[in-house]
Amino acid sequence: MPDFDVMNVIQAIKKISFFGSKRGFVSLCEKMSSVKFYAAAAPTLWVVLFLVVPLLIVLKISFTESAFSIPPFSNVFDVAGDYALHIKLSLKNFAGVVFDHYYITAFINSVFLGILATIICLFIGFPIAYGISTARNTAKYVLILLIALSFGTSFLLRVYSWINFLSPCGLLNTALLKCGMIDEPIQFFGSYVAVCMGVVFCYLPFMIFPIYAVLSKIGREYIESALDLGCSPRVAFWCVSVPLSRSGVATGCVMIFAMAAGEFVIPELLGSADTTTFGRVLWNEFYTNLDWPMACALSVAMLTIVTLPIYLFQRRSRILASSED
Amino acid sequence: MVNQPQALGGMAETVQEAESEAYVKIENISKSHDKTKLLQDVSLDVHKGELFSLLGKSGSGKTTLLRILAGLEKPTSGKVYVDGVDVTDVPVHKRPINMMFQSYALFPHMTVKQNVAFGLVQDRLGKAAIEERVKDALNLVQLGKYGDRKPHQLSGGQRQRVALARSLAKIPKLLLLDEPLAALDKSLKERTQFELVNIHEKVGITFILVTHDQAESMIMATRMAIIEDGKIRQVGTPHDIYEFPNSRTVAEFIGNINLFNCIVVEQDSDHVLLKSSEIDCLCYATQTGAVPIGSSLTLAIRPEKIMMSKLIPAYPRNWAQGVIKEIAYLGSISVYHVQLNSGKMVTTMLPNLLRLEDRGLTWEDTVYLFWRSESCLILTS
Numbered sequence: 003m004p005d006f007d008v009m010n011v012i013q014a015i016k017k018i019s020f021f022g023s024k025r026g027f028v029s030l031c032e033k034m035s036s037v038k039f040y041a042a043a044a045p046t047l048w049v050v051l052f053l054v055v056p057l058l059i060v061l062k063i064s065f066t067e068s069a070f071s072i073p074p075f076s077n078v079f080d081v082a083g084d085y086a087l088h089i090k091l092s093l094k095n096f097a098g099v100v101f102d103h104y105y106i107t108a109f110i111n112s113v114f115l116g117i118l119a120t121i122i123c124l125f126i127g128f129p130i131a132y133g134i135s136t137a138r139n140t141a142k143y144v145l146i147l148l149i150a151l152s153f154g155t156s157f158l159l160r161v162y163s164w165i166n167f168l169s170p171c172g173l174l175n176t177a178l179l180k181c182g183m184i185d186e187p188i189q190f191f192g193s194y195v196a197v198c199m200g201v202v203f204c205y206l207p208f209m210i211f212p213i214y215a216v217l218s219k220i221g222r223e224y225i226e227s228a229l230d231l232g233c234s235p236r237v238a239f240w241c242v243s244v245p246l247s248r249s250g251v252a253t254g255c256v257m258i259f260a261m262a263a264g265e266f267v268i269p270e271l272l273g274s275a276d277t278t279t280f281g282r283v284l285w286n287e288f289y290t291n292l293d294w295p296m297a298c299a300l301s302v303a304m305l306t307i308v309t310l311p312i313y314l315f316q317r318r319s320r321i322l323a324s325s326e327d
Numbered sequence: 328m329v330n331q332p333q334a335l336g337g338m339a340e341t342v343q344e345a346e347s348e349a350y351v352k353i354e355n356i357s358k359s360h361d362k363t364k365l366l367q368d369v370s371l372d373v374h375k376g377e378l379f380s381l382l383g384k385s386g387s388g389k390t391t392l393l394r395i396l397a398g399l400e401k402p403t404s405g406k407v408y409v410d411g412v413d414v415t416d417v418p419v420h421k422r423p424i425n426m427m428f429q430s431y432a433l434f435p436h437m438t439v440k441q442n443v444a445f446g447l448v449q450d451r452l453g454k455a456a457i458e459e460r461v462k463d464a465l466n467l468v469q470l471g472k473y474g475d476r477k478p479h480q481l482s483g484g485q486r487q488r489v490a491l492a493r494s495l496a497k498i499p500k501l502l503l504l505d506e507p508l509a510a511l512d513k514s515l516k517e518r519t520q521f522e523l524v525n526i527h528e529k530v531g532i533t534f535i536l537v538t539h540d541q542a543e544s545m546i547m548a549t550r551m552a553i554i555e556d557g558k559i560r561q562v563g564t565p566h567d568i569y570e571f572p573n574s575r576t577v578a579e580f581i582g583n584i585n586l587f588n589c590i591v592v593e594q595d596s597d598h599v600l601l602k603s604s605e606i607d608c609l610c611y612a613t614q615t616g617a618v619p620i621g622s623s624l625t626l627a628i629r630p631e632k633i634m635m636s637k638l639i640p641a642y643p644r645n646w647a648q649g650v651i652k653e654i655a656y657l658g659s660i661s662v663y664h665v666q667l668n669s670g671k672m673v674t675t676m677l678p679n680l681l682r683l684e685d686r687g688l689t690w691e692d693t694v695y696l697f698w699r700s701e702s703c704l705i706l707t708s
Contacts, residue, residue: 226399227432229419231446231497238420241445245436 057305064298065091075295095299105283105300112280113307115194116263119201123258124251126202127209131250132243134210135217146214149207157204161271164200165191168272192274200268205261209254216250217243249319256315260308280304349408350375350533351396351501356405358391358557365391366402366557373550378527378534380548382541382580388557389537393503396535397426410500420449425499429506431490433478439465439489440474446497464492467526484515491523495530504536508543520546541581545569553577569629574708578627585633585673586706587626591618599705600644601626605671611644612703625706632702633675635663635694637687646697649673651690663688665696 066075080088099105134145152160167173168190175187190196220243228238266281273279280300288297349372358366366388373379383389394400396407398419406415414422425446433442443464447457465471468488478486487507494502507523508516524547527534538544544551545565553560553568561568561577572578575586589610593600599618601610603626610626618624640646652672653664656679663675673696677686688694 221430221432223428223430223432224434226419227426227428228434228445230397230399230424230426231493232420232449234420237449242434246434248436 060298061302063295064095064302065093066295067092067094068293068295073294074292092295095296096303098296099299099303104278108278108280108283109303109307111194111278112263112265112304115198115201115265115269115279116259118198119205119262120255120258122198122202123206123209124255127206127254128213128247128251130206131210131213131217131247132239134214149210152207158267158271160204161200161268164196164203164272168196168199191272192277194273194277196272197269197277197279200272201262201265204268205258208257208261212253212257213247213250216247220246252315252319256312259311263308264304348375349373350377350410351535352406352408353392353396354406354408356392356395356402356407358388358395358400359403364557366395369405369554369557369559371552371559371562373533373535375533376531377549378524378536378547380536380538380544380551381554382538382544382551383554384539384580387554389539389554390505391557392554393426393505393535393537396501397424397503398422399426423500424503425494425497425501426503426505427490427494427507429509431478431486431510433486433489433493435478437477438474439470439476439478439481442478442489443474443493443496446493450497460496464496465489467495467529468492483510483512484519487511487519491526495526495532498530499532501533501535504534506538507536508538508540516543523547545581553580555580571704572627572706575625575627575706578704578706583630583674585628585630587628587671588623589626590623591620594618594620598700601703601705605667605669606647607668608646609644610703611700612705613700614703614705616705616707618705618707622707627704627706628698628702629704630662630674630676633673633696633698635665635675635677635688635696637692637694639695640697642697645700645703646695647673648693648695651688651692651694654688654690665694667696 062078063075066078068074069076076090076092078090080090082088099109130149134142137145165172169175170187170189170191172191174190175184178184179187190199224242224246225238228242229235233241264281266279266285269277269279269282270285273282281304284297284300284304287293287300351371351373353369353371353373356366356369357364369388369392381389381392391400395402398414398417402415406413408414409423414424434445437445440461443461444457447460452460461474462471465474468491470485470488470492473481473485473489478489481489487510491504491507508519511519520543536544536547548565550562550564551568552562555576560580561573563571568577569581572581572584578584578586587603587605587610589601589603591599592602592609597613599612599614601612601624603610612626639648647667649665649667651663652666653662655662655664658679660676660678663677665673665675667673675696
């Protein structure tokens with residue numbers, strides 16, 4: 003006869019439990035008794051309440067039609083007189099997102115702006131991050147502080163300052179005219195170029211910091227060892243520093259792309275009617291046209307596009323992490 | 328003055344032979360950083376094919392000297408010659424010198440093969456030649472099968488060998504090893520020490536090794552230098568340095584030693600007679616030198632060279648009476664701390680030929696310590 007100890011009892015209960023051993027009641031009880039469970043429960047609850055539930059509501063509204071009512075959209079679930087539950091999902095909004103030229107243009111503009119801003123930020127941000135990481139201690143902290151300081155001023159104010167800078171009688175045009183490089187002011191303001199400049203300027207720190215964080219962690223001995231093996235300092239930079247900073251570059255790129263593609267304030271302020279972006283269109287649908295279902299469908303589409311690179315990046319880093327075990 | 332013992336005669340000859348040509352010549356190197364003197368006027372000759380060890384505590388400047396040789400740091404003054412060529416102003420990537428870093432510094436984004444090939448690629452060797460050299464280098468360290476792994480898929484010992492293979496692949500004129508075994512655990516360290524010596528013999532490249540571990544240095548090095556406070560205290564074979572340290576600091580740094588303050592009472596061509604307030608009788612030492620009568624000096628005797636008995640020695644010199652205060656049983660040997668009549672504590676070591684309880688020596692026993700006159704070392708500084 004086997005010993006009748008606690009472990010045997012747990013094993014036995016596990017076997018007879020309805021949900022199988024892994025997800026069974028006993029397993030849940032075991033989990034409930036651990037501190038880890040509660041530690042993970044709080045953020046999970048937070049995310050579910052304030053992120054998942056609202057997103058589901060947005061998803062629901064995106065399948066409705068706009069209506070003159072409060073709230074301004076039709077019902078998805080409807081219990082009619084025959085006691086049957088009618089579910090009415092309208093795909094009209096999504097058809098608009100996919101087929102309407104206006105939305106497609108806005109979509110392409112946004113993605114293009116996201117990619118362009120990411121590339122420009124990378125090319126400006128990497129040298130800055132590298133410069134900071136190689137600077138002496140005091141200079142390093144001053145530089146980091148200066149870059150972080152831009153967050154101290156209001157975002158709107160920073161964008162407004164670019165209006166002043168780029169307008170026909172602004173600083174840039176005046177300077178170019180005075181130099182004699184141009185004869186008449188260039189119409190920066192209101193153009194796609196201005197929007198891109200604004201985005202790059204506002205989000206550059208998000209590229210610099212992750213790259214700096216990774217670069218500053220690369221041990222001095224890696225560079226020294228590359229030099230010792232016969233690399234010139236320039237080759238050592240390309241063969242060692244750049245590949246080892248990959249994860250920082252990826253983080254920065256994903257962040258900039260997500261923010262630039264969804265941006266609506268900068269195109270609104272620095273752009274013109276021609277510079278339609280997804281964020282702007284969304285804003286117009288929501289506040290000007292009061293077409294909540296269309297706005298929701300747009301934001302669902304937007305979310306998918308922005309999430310995709312983040313998902314791919316995370317999957318890649320997960321594969322990398324598992325291969326490093 | 329110092330006679331090489333017969334057993335090492337052969338070795339002494341080869342060393343003497345090589346002494347005619349200094350392959351690596353370090354000339355009056357000084358290095359200061361923020362007013363602290365890291366190295367002070369260091370001069371050193373290393374011969375071709377040697378496994379030379381720089382032994383010192385952390386902060387003694389040994390790693391700084393190694394980095395100066397590698398070209399990673401510039402000396403404040405002085406010159407470095409390798410194979411007759413002044414390399415002092417040659418930048419690091421153009422020196423015929425490679426270094427194995429303490430942390431190995433293997434590139435994590437490259438495979439083992441790519442790591443080993445890295446230096447060869449910089450030299451723009453042909454593809455076939457690179458492959459050949461990488462294969463040879465990996466076979467040398469017995470890692471031929473691991474070429475396609477990434478560094479993080481290897482154990483600490485394997486990484487150490489990849490680092491060695493990478494620095495050897497370029498066949499440098501001089502290989503520098505910065506604490507090559509410090510990151511390994513004890514048993515692996517002991518095995519690797521012999522392996523490293525074997526590889527050194529196979530490749531015939533001059534090695535300079537930095538270590539703080541005196542056992543490691545004595546096992547591996549053909550010659551070694553003791554560095555302290557940025558100065559070289561003594562250079563010699565491990566045997567020379569252990570048996571004939573030239574100063575109190577070196578004697579205390581390498582192994583255990585008993586030191587007595589003495590005054591010279593008699594001096595002759597073949598011996599000196601010393602008087603110490605710490606020892607009961609006069610001490611007769613066969614080592615001589617410029618020690619005028621009346622001068623005070625230090626008498627040093629290694630613990631394993633002091634014998635112990637309950638019977639009073641017949642010879643009227645070179646002994647002292649004391650009481651056993653401590654016994655440390657280490658298995659193969661036992662270490663005894665004996666308090667002399669003067670109050671001085673002396674350490675002695677006896678191999679455990681008999682089991683401890685059979686030896687008849689125990690705590691609080693009165694014993695006589697005695698030693699041969701050849702075992703006495705006279706340290707004037």
